[in-house]
Amino acid sequence: MNTLVLIDSVELGLIYAIMALGVFISFRTLNMPDLTVDGSFVLGAAVSAVMCSNGNPQAALGMAFIAGCAAGSVTAILHTKLKIQPLLAGILVMLGLWSINLRVMGSKANIPLINKATVFNLLDGTTIEAYATMVIPATIIIIIMLLLFYFLKTELGLVIRATGDNEQMVRAMGVNTDTTILVGLAIANGMVALSGALIAQYQSFADISMGTGMVIIGLASVIIGEVIFGVKSLLRRLIAVILGAVLYRLVIAMAFELGMPPTDLKLVSAVIVTIALAMPVIKERLMTWRKRKTNHQGEVRKSAEN
Amino acid sequence: MLKIERITKIFAPGSINEKTAIDDLSLTMNDGDFLTVIGGNGAGKSTLLNCIAGVFEVDAGHIYLDQKNITFSPEYKRSKYIGRVFQNPLSGTAFDMTIEENLAIAYAKAKTRGLKPGIKKAEAKMFKDKLAQLGLGLEDRMYQKVGLLSGGQRQALTLLMATIVKPRLLLLDEHTAALDPATARQVLHLTRQLIKVNELTAIMVTHNMKNALEYGNRTIMMHEGRIILDFAGEERAKVTVEKLIEQFSHQSGEILDNDRLLLS
Known part of the structure; x- marks a missing residue:
């Protein structure tokens, strides 16, 4: 793999890592399969592209985050107040977002950002101008990871994490689980939208279909991170998700290189996630198979001795 | 302090599975009472606790806690005043979080939770001291996940979590039923100790008649959603398990044939 492709993949990985951290919050922390992601990612990109066209690339990131929070809140309300299953609630919002995203984009399926200023122009004129596409995503992901790490250890963060473990316990501790789910899904989708916003600015366009399969890519990053880098402490888990997202990009780049x-x-994404999800079962089968084999050999030996 | 006025709870009303779990039940408890509840399967013991805790809304009647009508207040709001320990040792804690984090969640019960750090230094020290008082060595495992604890250790931890902020009422729903006899005894002793030290008002559901008479200062027996026996004071001191069984047959017109009640 040549260096240029390698650097590109790491840059993309760092931006997608924000989305992967969002997926980590909904799937792992809240234990909720949230499919809003496919829609909120595009929502972020759409908001970002429109605001960039109007010359507000920095504010675009903040607005995208807020828009994502709103999308996540709707999913949470459908689930907690109207008792719609989380999976279905997410699909409903994702579906609705497709139309909303088109409206945001002014009924165009694609907004190009050629020659428009983006956050990647922030370092223009400085000595590290050439590295902006690496430095800016890296800075953002480190800040977000530290903020998230701090947040998940606050009073509110603790009960959000506990909600994914045991809702009954959280209610018994005087906390409204409707609220913890709302805050959790809002932040998760806010981060997904922020990731979409940065991707739009990075690749200089937003497209209505750029979110398809995003939740699976996020999940793949989370699982790859967990398998390779471990789940021991909270900080380690967050770092693992980021590294997982980068690794996923590298694997994909490698596959492209191979033709x-x-x-x-x-x-390929679907297959990777399937294998990762099936890992525990495969491991167990393998163990049983080995056990049977050694037991069988023992019996054969015993009968031979007799 | 707890006043239950003629509550009724019907499950699946109008369907073929309709079941009156609580039938026109009234109960008044005073401050510092430790009430034990016995009864066969389906007598309505757990339903009664769940109605008090707000898991189920009652179909008729009223529930007052400290003169406040809590009949329609949601579960999470009541939980600020009510501590609970469940039968299933998995129910009372968050398994993927550390012992310290679980205690921090419990300690913040009365507060509005915001963006302040979840665990403060001074609190961590206090958690450690409280854990040491349980005598299970958990104070050295503060940073371990609760999922690694045994059932008995979890129930002890849940008890501590339910009482670390003094509740107005402690509800124990067969909290030793899933434990082996030796561990159950240990957890029961701990329960009595915590109730005594903190001067708590408590309701303990149990399937063990001996325990029901041994612990607490008042015992009620439930049958088909009603209270059929109610002992306190001197009268209760004289009651034996045999007398209880005899009384049950007399009151309910049925022979007590519940193995779970008789064999334990």
């Missing part, structure tokens, strides 16, 4: 057609990308 995989870009159209096969989604299939």
Whole structure:
């Protein structure tokens, strides 16, 4: 793999890592399969592209985050107040967002940002100008990770984490789980939208279909991170998710290098996640199989001795 | 301090599975009472606790805690005044979080939770001291996940979590039923000690008649959603398990054939 591709993949990985941390909050912390992600990612990109076109690339990131929070809140309300299953609530919001995203983009399926200022122009004129596309995502992801780490250890953060473990206990501790789910899903989707906003500015366009399969990419990053870098402490888990997102990009880049057609990308993503999800079962089967084999050998030996 | 006025709870009303779990039940408790509740399967013991805790809304009647009508207040609001320990040792704690984090969640019970750090230094020290008082060595495992603890250790921790902020009422729903006899005894002793030290008002549901008479200062027996026996004071001191069984047959017109009640 040449260096340029390598650097590109790391840069993309660092930006997608924000989305992966969002998926980590909903899938792992809240233990909720939230499919809003596919829609909120595009929502972030759409808001970002429109505001960049109007010359507000920094404010665009903040607005994208807020818009994502709103999308996540709607999913949370559908689930907690209207008792719709989380999976279905997410799909409903994702579906609705498709129309909303088109409205945000002014009924255009694609907004190009050629020659528009983005946050990646912030370092123009400084000595590290050439490294802006690496320095800016790296700075943002480190800040976000530290903020998230602090937040998950606050009074509110603790009960959000406990909600994913045991809702009954959280209610018995005087906390409204409707609220913890709302805050959790809002922040998760806010981060997903922020990631979409940065991607739009990074690749200089926003597209209505850029979010398809995003939740699976996020989940793949989370699982790759967990498998390779461990789940021991909270900080380690967060770092693992970020590294997982980067690693996922590198794997995909490698597959492209080996001649995989870009159209096969989604299939490869689906297969990676399937294998990762099946890991525990495969491990168990393997153990049983080994046990049986050694037991059998023992019996054969015993009968031979007799 | 707790006043239950003629409450009724019907599950699946109008359906073929309709069941009156609580039937026109009234109960008044005074400050410092430690009430034990016995009864067969389906007598309504757990339902009664769940109605008090707000897990179920009652279909009729009223519940007052400290003269405040809490009949329609949601579960999480009541939980600020009510401590609970469940039968299932998995129910009372967050398994993927550390002992210290679980205690911090419990300690913040009365507060509005914001963006302040969840665990403060001074509190961590206090948690450690309280854990040491349990005598289970948990004070050296503060940073371990609760998922690693045994059932008995979890129930002890849940008890501590339910009482670390003094509740107005402590509800114990067969909290030793899932434990082995030796551990159950240990947890029961701990329960009595915590109730005594903190001068708590408590209701303990149990399937063990001996325990029901041994612990607390008042015992009620439930049958088909009603209270059929109610002992306190001297009268209770004279009651034996045999007398209880005899009384049950007399009151309910049925022979007590519940193995779980008789064998324990």
